[in-house]
Amino acid sequence: MKHDNCSPSSTGLLDPSTSDGRVIFFLPWLNMTLAGTTDSPCSITDKPAPAEADVDFILKEIRGYLTPDISVRRGDVMSAWAGLRPLVRDPSKKDTASLARNHIIEVSPSGLVTIAETVDKVIELNNLQPQRQCVTTNIMLEGGQEYDNLMYIRLVQDFGLDLEVAKHLASTYGDKACDVARLARLTGRRYPVVGRRLHQEFPYIEAEVIYAVREYACTAVDFISRRTRLAFLNTYAAEEALPKIIDLMTKELKWNCKEKMKQQTEALEFINQQMGKQARKKAYQEAAPLNLTDEEKSAAMKCFVMVDKDCNGGISVNDLRRYFEESGEQVDEEVLHQLLDEVDLNKNGEIEMDEFLHIYNGIIGGLVGHNPVVSYLRHEMKPISPDRSGGGL
Structure with missing residues (x-):
């Protein structure tokens, strides 16, 4: 994840033919630039972490797409993360060359036959037709009932929110943004009237922590990585906002000191390992x-x-x-x-x-x-x- 000076706000780029055949892309995301990606063999873990070699590969590749006057450096990477991509292997073969990236037919010892996309293939071959029209076409997602593209203006006018914060709330929560705004505390300033930010560089506000808890967020990691994307966007900002986030969650969930410390330890571990902050520190240590x-x-x-x-x-x-x-x-x-x-x-x-x-x-x-x-x-x-x-x- 990099600052937004590497791509236009509404245009991405993808090249499927890099120096070694892997795919590279730039995608604008939440006012930042998402760059990736690469595959490397790894051991199975429930906490995958980015490897510095993979970060270096991506940086090396993307430099070739930018003008010479733009220097992309390791220090420009605000966060990095990795995931596990399972590939199917034929159990009857011992080599890794038989790894499949689509699907295979598997016959278990009990005689059970598992075939991916079986139903889709049956429908296609027998020209099966639906018996009725789709019943979910007009069902709105949560927050979509009364949403419109100008909702952020109402948030600014009715609640006195900052414009950037209002746009963020409207696009994230839809018509539920008003519920979040009602939880926002006074800033003590003339403008914005309400909406204390968790970090000055991002539009996330304290009220979102309270709203998330009341929507069953139970951990600090959940908030910084899923309810918001702060940890994915900037590990330093996530770490700096963490004490405030934990304090707000403590009041809502009535955590004791032991639980509060546990939440902080787990969140810092998540930021350092899975969001790549530790890899970044190691890069300049070495x-x-x-x-x-x-x-x-x-x-x-x-x-x-x-x-x-x-x-x-x-x-x-x-x-x-x-x-x-x-x-x-x-x-x-x-x-x-x-x-x-x-x-x-x-x-x-x-x-x-x-x-x-x-x-x-x-x-x-x-x-x-x-x-x-x-x-x-x-x-x-x-x-x-x-x-x-x-x-x-």
């Missing part, structure tokens, strides 16, 4: 040696020393807290620990100089497209040349 200019390295080191309040060669949670307080920034304690964990590659509880430079090197080289710590501190790390600074003595 990146090439530092390739920074003296100016870039100097700027990064000065920033590190500025945040290392204890001057002990490592940035701790206390260092981050003091830095943000002195900068006038209010950052939650849980977020501080998340920021530290994101850059603490050796997991010793602090960010060392080498780790800090490694992450910065990844951003410069395109392996890391977004990192919370560096995003907060990036303005401190940009050296300003004299001709752009106004000079001075």
